Amino acid sequence: xxxxxxxxxxxxxxxxxxxxxxxxxxxxxxxxxxxxxxxxxxxxxxxxxxxxxxxxxxxxxxxxxxxxxxxxxxxxxxxxxxxxxxxxxxxxxxxxxxxxxxxxxxxxxxxxxxxxxxxxxxxxxxxxxxxxxxxxxxxxxxxxxxxxxxxxxxxxxxxxxxxxxxxxxxxxxxxxxxxxxxxxxxxxxxxxxxxxxxxxxxxxxxxxxxxxxxxxxxxxxxxxxxxxxxxxxxxxxxxxxxxxxxxxxxxxxxxxxxxxxxxxxxxxxxxxxxxxxxxxxxxxxxxxxxxxxxxxxxxxxxxxxxxxxxxxxxxxxxxxxxxxxxxxxxxxxxxxxxxxxxxxxxxxxxxxxxxxxxxxxxxxxxxxxxxxxxxxxxxxxxxxxxxxxxxxxxxxxxxxxxxxxxxxxxxxxxxxxxxxxxxxxxx
Amino acid sequence: xxxxxxxxxxxxxxxxxxxxxxxxxxxxxxxxxxxxxxxxxxxxxxxxxxxxxxxxxxxxxxxxxxxxxxxxxxxxxxxxxxxxxxxxxxxxxxxxxxxxxxxxxxxxxxxxxxxxxxxxxxxxxxxxxxxxxxxxxxxxxxxxxxxxxxxxxxxxxxxxxxxxxxxxxxxxxxxxxxxxxxxxxxxxxxxxxxxxxxxxxxxxxxxxxxxxxxxxxxxxxxxxxxxxxxxxxxxxxxxxxxxxxxxxxxxxxxxxxxxxxxxxxxxxxxxxxxxxxxxxxxxxxxxxxxxxxxxxxxxxxxxxxxxxxxxxxxxxxxxxxxxxxxxxxxxxxxxxxxxxxxxxxxxxxxxxxxxxxxxxxxxxxxxxxxxxxxxxxxxxxxxxxxxxxxxxxxxxxxxxxxxxxxxxxxxxxxxxxxxxxxxxxxx
Numbered sequence: 001x002x003x004x005x006x007x008x009x010x011x012x013x014x015x016x017x018x019x020x021x022x023x024x025x026x027x028x029x030x031x032x033x034x035x036x037x038x039x040x041x042x043x044x045x046x047x048x049x050x051x052x053x054x055x056x057x058x059x060x061x062x063x064x065x066x067x068x069x070x071x072x073x074x075x076x077x078x079x080x081x082x083x084x085x086x087x088x089x090x091x092x093x094x095x096x097x098x099x100x101x102x103x104x105x106x107x108x109x110x111x112x113x114x115x116x117x118x119x120x121x122x123x124x125x126x127x128x129x130x131x132x133x134x135x136x137x138x139x140x141x142x143x144x145x146x147x148x149x150x151x152x153x154x155x156x157x158x159x160x161x162x163x164x165x166x167x168x169x170x171x172x173x174x175x176x177x178x179x180x181x182x183x184x185x186x187x188x189x190x191x192x193x194x195x196x197x198x199x200x201x202x203x204x205x206x207x208x209x210x211x212x213x214x215x216x217x218x219x220x221x222x223x224x225x226x227x228x229x230x231x232x233x234x235x236x237x238x239x240x241x242x243x244x245x246x247x248x249x250x251x252x253x254x255x256x257x258x259x260x261x262x263x264x265x266x267x268x269x270x271x272x273x274x275x276x277x278x279x280x281x282x283x284x285x286x287x288x289x290x291x292x293x294x295x296x297x298x299x300x301x302x303x304x305x306x307x308x309x310x311x312x313x314x315x316x317x318x319x320x321x322x323x324x325x326x327x328x329x330x331x332x333x334x335x336x337x338x339x340x341x342x343x344x345x346x347x348x349x350x351x352x353x354x355x356x357x358x359x360x361x362x363x364x365x366x367x368x369x370x371x372x373x374x375x376x377x378x379x380x381x382x383x384x385x386x387x388x389x390x391x392x393x394x395x396x397x398x399x400x401x402x403x404x405x406x407x408x409x410x411x412x413x414x415x416x417x418x419x420x421x422x423x424x425x426x427x
Numbered sequence: 428x429x430x431x432x433x434x435x436x437x438x439x440x441x442x443x444x445x446x447x448x449x450x451x452x453x454x455x456x457x458x459x460x461x462x463x464x465x466x467x468x469x470x471x472x473x474x475x476x477x478x479x480x481x482x483x484x485x486x487x488x489x490x491x492x493x494x495x496x497x498x499x500x501x502x503x504x505x506x507x508x509x510x511x512x513x514x515x516x517x518x519x520x521x522x523x524x525x526x527x528x529x530x531x532x533x534x535x536x537x538x539x540x541x542x543x544x545x546x547x548x549x550x551x552x553x554x555x556x557x558x559x560x561x562x563x564x565x566x567x568x569x570x571x572x573x574x575x576x577x578x579x580x581x582x583x584x585x586x587x588x589x590x591x592x593x594x595x596x597x598x599x600x601x602x603x604x605x606x607x608x609x610x611x612x613x614x615x616x617x618x619x620x621x622x623x624x625x626x627x628x629x630x631x632x633x634x635x636x637x638x639x640x641x642x643x644x645x646x647x648x649x650x651x652x653x654x655x656x657x658x659x660x661x662x663x664x665x666x667x668x669x670x671x672x673x674x675x676x677x678x679x680x681x682x683x684x685x686x687x688x689x690x691x692x693x694x695x696x697x698x699x700x701x702x703x704x705x706x707x708x709x710x711x712x713x714x715x716x717x718x719x720x721x722x723x724x725x726x727x728x729x730x731x732x733x734x735x736x737x738x739x740x741x742x743x744x745x746x747x748x749x750x751x752x753x754x755x756x757x758x759x760x761x762x763x764x765x766x767x768x769x770x771x772x773x774x775x776x777x778x779x780x781x782x783x784x785x786x787x788x789x790x791x792x793x794x795x796x797x798x799x800x801x802x803x804x805x806x807x808x809x810x811x812x813x814x815x816x817x818x819x820x821x822x823x824x825x826x827x828x829x830x831x832x833x834x835x836x837x838x839x840x841x842x843x844x845x846x847x848x849x850x851x852x853x854x
Contacts, residue, residue: 028771032794111816117805119815124797126827209827230657230828251850258852344455366845367459370551378544378848387853388546388844389538400553400636400841401657402829414827417815418793421805423678425685426814 008203012192016200019155019188020207023128026183027153031125035102037181038149042098044176046091049141052172053087059168060137063161070161072135075265080135080162090138093392097145100391103409104151118420123413125151127209130201132223134215135159140169143214144187146394150412153183155208157190157198159215167191198226205229210412214395232407234395236322237267237350239380242339242365243283244356245276251377252355253287256328259353259380261294265324267396268351268373268383272319272329274339277303280332284308296326303332319346336361340368347371349398351383372398372405435630439619443627446582446615447634450555453610454580458552462529464608465576469525471603473518476568479599480514486595487564490588497588499562502692507562507589517565520819524572527818530836531578545847550840552578554636557628559650561642562586567596570639571614573821577839580610582635584617584625586642594618625653632656637839641822659834661822663749664694664777666807669766669792670710671783672703678804679782680714683755686780686807688721692751694823695778695800695810699746699756701766704730707759711735723753730759746773763788767795774798776825778810799825799832 030038049056060082067077103123110120129152131143140158147154158166170189177184190197202211205228212232213223224231241259243252259270275283280303288298288308298304299318300311311330318329319342333339343352353375354365362376373383383405385393390408397403403411457465476483487509494504530550537547556579558570567585574581585593597616604611617624629638632655639659640650651658668686670679686697702710707730715725715735725731726745727738738757745756746769760766770779780802781792789803800810810832812820817835824830830838 028797031797113814113816117809117814121832230826248850254850254852262853362847366847370455370458371843373844373846375846376848378846378851379853381853382544382846382848382851383844387540387544388846389540399657404841405548405844414831416798417800417810417832419800419802419805419809419815420789420793421803421809423675423681424805424809425681426689426806426808 012194012196013200015192016197016204019190020128020201020204022185023153023155023188024207026185027125027127029183030148030151030153030186031104031127033151033182035104038102038151039098041148041176041180041182042094042145044180045141045145045173046094048172048176049087049091049169052168053084056087056165056168056172057082059164062164063135067161072161076135076161080137080165082137082165086138090141093138093142094145097149097392100149100409102149103413108415115424116421117424120418121415122418123410124416126412126414128153128155128207129412130155130157130208130211130229132157132198132211132213132215132219133159134219135162137162137165137169139214140166140189141173142392143212143394144173146392146409147412148182148186150409152412153186153188155188155190155201157201160193163191163193198223202227202229212394230402232395232397232403232411233399234267235398236348237269237396237398238272238320238322238346238348239268239270239351239353240272240274240343240347241270241353241355241380242274242333242343243276243279244336244354244358244361245278246357246361247279247283247355248357249279249283249286252283253290255353255355255377255379256287257290257294260291260296260328261326262379262381264326267322268380269324270328270353270380271321271323272331272342272346274331274333274342275304276336276339277332277334280304281307284330284332291328294326296328298328298330300330301332304330307332322348336364340365343369350396351375351380353378353380372396439621439623440627442619443624443631446617447555447628447631449612450580450582450615451634453612454552454554456610457575457578457580457613458531458554460578460609462531465529465578466525468575468603468607468609469521469572471607472568472572472600473521475599475603476514476518476596479595480511483514483592483595483599484509486591489591490562494588499588503562503588507564507592509564509592513565517568520565520569521572524576524819527576527836529576530840535842542851543848544851547845548842549845550837551843553839553841555580555582555634556839557582557584557635557638557656559584559625559638559640559642559646560586561646562589564589564592564596566641567593567616568600569819570641570821571600573819573836574839575609575613577836579636579839580613580615582615582617582628584628587620590618590620625650629653630655639821657829659822659824659830659838660826661694662825663775664696664823664825665699665747665749665773665775666695666697666778666780667699667701667770667774668697668780668782668807669701669760669770670703670706671763671781671785671788672705673784673788674706674710674782675784676706676710676713679710680717682780682782682804682806683714684717684721687718687723687755688753689806689808691753694749695807696751697755697780697807698748698750699758699773701758701760701769702731703763703766704759704761707731708734711757711759718755721753723755725755725757727757728759731757734759749775763791767792770796777823778802778807780805780807799823
């Protein structure tokens with residue numbers, strides 16, 4: 001296997017190199033800066049974003065006016081849109097990051113060795129993070145806040161459709177950096193819309209420690225294929241709820257409705273319901289009525305259709321589809337083992353839930369299901385940094401390496417070992 | 428950047444695919460197997476290796492006889508060689524792994540959320556590990572023991588010069604797997620010597636979760652370039668000892684001699700000594716005599732040479748060289764800041780030590796030096812899994828992602844979140 005790389009020359013390459021060099025230098029300073037300085041920046045950023053509200057909304061209006069020309073869907077335009085309420089939410093999110101404890105310097109483990117050496121493993125920043133996202137201007141602030149709070153310099157590359165909004169926001173973040181004594185290049189924005197800039201930066205593993213793509217699957221695949229540094233990936237969630245024969249059926253109904261309906265467009269929403277054959281004749285008509293009332297289309301296997309005539313036939317592809325919509329695939333399984341087998345075959349390792357009254361079924365499910373989050377008797381929607389107690393999150397990793405599940409401040413750090421002695425040598 | 432991949436067809440590809448499929452299936456079983464079964468395997472492996480001693484030594488003799496034909500250096504032949512003493516050491520190492528606590532199921536963090544959900548982050552295996560190493564038959568046993576103890580299936584690919592030894596050892600490991608009820612494919616050996624097999628396996632990110640190359644830099648670079656899955660890299664160690672003007676000079680002498688001489692061919696041995704100008708006239712002649720008595724060649728800058736006439740002139744390349752030999756580069760620095768600057772410019776982020784009597788110098792050094800291990804008043808040789816209290820190690824990672832420094836059992840694991848409730852839904 002050979003790698004044909006983008007040529008390492010030209011003005012765009014030099015521009016990217018400068019960006020990465022500046023980020024590297026800033027990251028060296030950030031690594032030892034005091035937590036109070038980072039928190040001061042977050043407070044000042046909130047103030048500057050508030051003072052710049054009119055300009056930011058005007059810039060956003062320019063982006064919104066141009067959006068149809070870019071062919072953005074109405075959902076994408078909604079994600080691009082800022083307003084007073086969304087800017088308030090953003091300020092609250094930054095306030096939330098400020099309130100989190102500083103992860104840097106945390107002692108992960110420590111011991112005193114028999115020879116008297118004091119050994120500590122302590123948390124340190126990763127260094128430089130390259131964050132690539134789509135046209136969601138609020139992510140510009142979220143990502144900058146999380147990366148800098150965890151002691152990292154960040155290079156932001158947002159979608160071109162949000163460029164005016166991002167520039168207006170970015171200018172305020174930089175004002176706050178300068179004012180609070182943080183390195184100005186702690187946060188940088190890639191302002192060129194040339195797509196080759198991303199390729200250049202993804203090749204600079206000597207300067208950038210981590211790439212985080214946030215957006216659709218094609219963006220993530222492109223970044224994973226091109227990056228020469230580690231990538232924190234957040235692929236799709238084909239999440240399952242399995243209702244065991246011992247389940248409390250009204251609890252099961254609440255859980256599947258919440259898992260599907262509460263926010264259908266997100267990765268921890270349920271996409272497939274598996275129902276044990278023994279309770280299907282009672283449970284399926286009941287849950288179908290509740291789902292129908294919530295506007296959910298049910299695509300079922302033959303047994304499900306025989307029990308609920310309004311169910312649409314499921315195609316084989318439906319078992320592997322992340323609908324991100326008010327659609328639910330439903331299958332009746334013969335046993336607990338068949339449910340696990342279906343999940344292993346079709347699941348994406350994101351979030352799976354069981355509703356059960358049996359201790360051993362719960363235990364088996366927790367042990368055997370290989371997903372970033374396994375839930376017993378609760379909604380799949382709890383696989384979320386805030387809900388699990390991590391505070392804000394930068395994404396939900398579906399990888400097993402470095403970080404799995406919701407990624408908060410700790411997941412943006414590395415560690416180093418500190419060894420203190422009084423003259424010890426090895427014999 | 429485009430990737431031209433090895434064609435995904437042919438008998439070798441199919442053979443590799445079968446290997447990876449078998450490993451995947453075994454890893455699913457291993458993920459939930461009890462710790463006592465893994466430990467039983469380790470005990471049975473020791474017994475089978477002892478019973479097979481004559482066959483293993485005979486196979487090793489065949490490899491040793493063929494070694495000159497492969498052009499192996501005498502150091503490489505020494506690493507290839509097995510004897511009674513080395514087999515005893517190997518059995519003791521496996522016994523050491525058996526004695527370590529099972530990392531799987533460890534609760535990394537937990538909380539009870541305000542809504543009553545019980546949240547736990549627990550340790551789980553990574554899955555399948557592809558371990559690529561050079562011609563050191565003892566590594567076959569070490570790697571298998573660490574991977575399986577941490578719940579992972581492992582595919583071993585050793586150097587072709589050790590193939591007979593590896594086959595003889597591997598047969599005994601499999602006997603022990605079958606006898607102790609572990610999946611037979613928990614450990615597999617790539618028996619073909621076709622180098623394309625490595626390329627095929629490095630492309631199977633859907634089946635293999637981690638690649639670990641152990642050997643020289645060219646092996647690591649090849650694996651890092653070709654692997655489509657994460658790689659745990661162990662690059663070189665250009666390690667520094669800085670002797671501050673406040674150092675106890677006899678302590679400093681003991682530490683630099685130990686760091687350089689105790690085992691010069693390993694990655695945590697010191698390669699450069701930095702000495703503060705204020706103490707150089709006293710310290711350098713003293714330490715040069717001690718190093719000379721230990722057979723160390725000193726390559727120094729002009730100031731060092733003016734103080735110790737026997738010092739050889741250092742070339743610019745010497746500051747960046749991992750000698751792995753009885754050679755030490757020596758530089759006199761004007762200040763603590765100059766020492767840090769030299770380390771930042773030339774260090775490889777592996778291990779750096781300071782010898783100092785000053786509290787603030789120690790504190791600054793620990794905070795500002797960006798290496799996997801920072802040592803105060805002790806030998807660089809302590810950056811080692813056993814010495815830091817991790818037990819056995821599979822390597823010392825110079826990456827920041829996932830694992831940094833010595834990698835023991837925990838570093839071969841991932842985590843998952845477990846959420847237990849009684850009907851909670853999101854509002």
